[in-house]
Amino acid sequence: MAVVASAPGKVLMTGGYLVLERPNAGIVLSTNARFYAIVKPLYDEIKPESWAWGWTDVKLTSSQMARETLYKLSLKHLKLQPVSSSGSRNPFVEHAVQYAVAAAHAILDKDKDTLQRLLLQGLDITILGCNEFYSYRNQIEARGLPLTPESLASLPPFASITFNAEESTGQNRKPEVAKTGLGSSAAMTTAVVAALLHYLGVVNLSSLDEDQLQGKKDVADLDVVHVIAQTAHCIAQGKVGSGFDVSSAVYGSQHYIRFSPEVLSSAQNAGMATPLTEVIDDVLKAKWDHERTKFSLPPLMTLLLGEPGCGGSSTPSMVGAVKKWQRSDPQDSLETWRRLSEGNSALEVHLNTLSKLAERHYNAYECFINACSLLPAEKWLERANEPTQAEIVKELLGARDAMLQIRYQMRKMGEAAGIPIEPESQSQLLDATMNMEGVLLAGIPGAGGFDAVFAVTLGASNKNVTQAWSSLNVLAMLVREDPHGVSLENNDPRAKEITTAVSSIQLE
Ligand SMILES: Nc1ncnc2c1ncn2[C@@H]1O[C@H](COP(=O)(O)OP(=O)(O)O)[C@@H](O)[C@H]1O
Ligand SMILES: C[C@@](O)(CCOP(=O)(O)OP(=O)(O)O)CC(=O)O
Missing domain, CATH: 3.30.230.10 (Ribosomal Protein S5; domain 2)
Structure with missing residues (x-):
């Protein structure tokens, strides 16, 4: 068996x-x-x-x-x-x-x-x-398909992996596979x-x-x-x-x-x-x-990932550069880490408070998040006209501020260590994304660099963000948050994918 x-x-x-x-x-x-x-x-x-x-x-x-x-x-x-x-x-x-x-x-x-x-x-x-x-950006572009999640969905499941060209060297060395x-x-x-x-x-x-x-x-x-x-x-x-x-x-x-x-x-x-x-x-x-x-993320928030198309970055070489900087400039690096740590904790506290507010006042929470999902963040405060909404908006804006602080310190760390943790091209994309309607925050995950960026969106605004990304040459991926860890499956996933594809054809 x-x-x-x-x-x-x-x-x-x-x-x-x-x-x-x-x-x-x-x-x-x-x-x-x-x-x-x-x-x-x-x-x-x-x-x-x-x-x-x-x-x-x-x-x-x-x-x-x-x-x-x-x-x-x-x-x-x-x-x-x-x-x-x-x-x-x-x-x-x-x-x-x-x-x-x-x-x-x-x-x-x-x-x-x-x-x-x-x-x-x-x-x-x-x-x-x-x-x-x-x-799969290269394949999508080569096939002349638009840079959309629908194009990604049209690929066969478990498609072949593209290897990165070997010539890339130095701190921006690309990993073996794209x-x-x-x-x-x-x-x-x-x-x-x-x-x-x-x-x-x-x-x-x-x-x-x-x-x-x-x-x-x-x-x-x-x-x-x-x-x-x-x-x-x-x-x-x-x-x-x-x-x-x-x-x-x-x-x-x-x-x-x-x-x-x-x-x-x-x-x-x-x-x-x-x-x-x-x-x-x-x-x-x-x-x-x-x-x-x-x-986990508070209710009615969606994790989005967008691939800007730079082939990814090699984490070990970035970690090496940060460690070298810590040794060469202990004072400045300690201060940057302290501020980063503050930003990280603040973001977590705001998100946890939002989860609690959702639990306590679900209807008010749902109504307000859906309203904010249609507006850019600068308009959220005006929209809050009762005490629960005021509490929610305070946490939403607090989460944004914490993210901005994290991004600022991550950029500083990259500059000091001489590596592109939040490179200029990613900063522009993240700023543009954070200004879109219904976007709570956007950042570079993990070690940063040229890997996919993430955004957390409110209500149904993820659809508009996906479209806006496509016009900025960014491919919105089909990835979503799913809190489940390891799991035992009943079937070979290839059979499941085929069954799903068949049933979706039958449903159309
Ligand atoms: N489908 C696969 N089959 C065999 N090896 C794989 C497969 N997918 C990933 N790998 C291995 O994992 C490596 C990438 O791992 P890692 O650096 O953890 O990447 P990431 O965490 O960014 O996805 C690849 O270089 C390759 O060696
Ligand atoms: C630097 C780190 O703290 C985070 C790296 O996060 P990524 O998500 O960028 O990792 P990779 O999948 O290896 O690319 C290293 C670590 O925690 O091990």
Whole structure:
């Protein structure tokens, strides 16, 4: 039986760079862009003599990258050895497989026979990332289609990924693939770990949605997925980021404070000879001190992402430049971080207050937000003519001011560090967007640079913003906030996409 698990992509709305250092927090929104991993046996039968074998087979297929790799997995050392490949390696998935299998050995100490049987049947792993993770601007332009979400929707699901040209170098180095910045590697690693841990019987993810609906606190299985995915992601990446991307891929939208990097030290310091089960034992027992609390946008607000068409930026080189600046100018950098942190907290407080106001006075809230959605922000105050509306408008304008402060400090940080955190072209786009009717705020997510920009819009104004972006040569993506983290799927997503396409044709 195939197991299909999925994990969402993310948008780091506040906390870029700061979230790398405890106790600074980041607000991360998970999205409807999901990465899928399908795990099934390679062989139906196990040959009787195979019990004596020291190896099993693993096949990894990424059709979007036209890659298929066959591996041998050593059943003793739990390490993968490629035997044939139609392209370069995938360190994220390779580490995900090795660590998930090692976790199965470490955790399932009683029922080793079932595990051995599953492994001897071989592992057939397929990975699929939603189109939203990748940039399709070039294809849309090449096909002569308008730069609209409808053109994006007309692409086949799980379309082929465009590789960036290799010649780009230096601090503006482009990533391997034309990505939109939604955290494809974190979502991919998490989906593979979740699917494998479920397939091998280490965790049971089938009641996740019910547990979440009932608000059950016990998320022990998710915690195992998190530790294994976070370890695999860091080791594959060769660096320890803040981990907000893996955390949101596992648990969904949240207010996040990073883990202390020491929790990963045994995985980082493990030599070639260290048994992987020992590494897994250590990381599972380590004191994971990250914090996450529930966060989602207030009602009637929509997260929009717009791709300005610059091919994305490489986060590690930007982080390196910021760290260099912190070392060279501790005083100025501390002050900028203090102000940024103030702006981040203020924005969060305003958004949380708006959520509470919506809860307490839903009708007044709905009516006022819909009215503001038709007006530019400078007209919102005049429109508030009763006390609840005055309270709401105060929070809306407070959120805008906080965003402007964040943007100002992010620009300053970029200038001081000599990197384009909010480059001029993005500033112009963000200013224009913040002046559009019904736009609460706009910013650059995460590390900034030339990745897609985000906006938060009120009521139905997202449609007008989408059109306005199209006339500014910005492609509004089909991404929306979706607070769900990891999930077990009933079907192969390719079958689902086909069914959805067929039923939408029938409905027309
Ligand atoms: N569908 C895929 N198949 C195989 N590898 C992928 C796929 N999607 C992404 N990757 C890997 O993930 C890398 C991008 O990860 P990352 O830097 O986290 O990007 P982002 O977070 O901005 O989406 C790619 O360079 C590629 O190595
Ligand atoms: C700088 C950071 O704080 C935020 C980077 O956020 P992005 O969303 O830009 O990340 P990528 O998906 O890797 O491009 C680094 C971190 O927190 O790890």
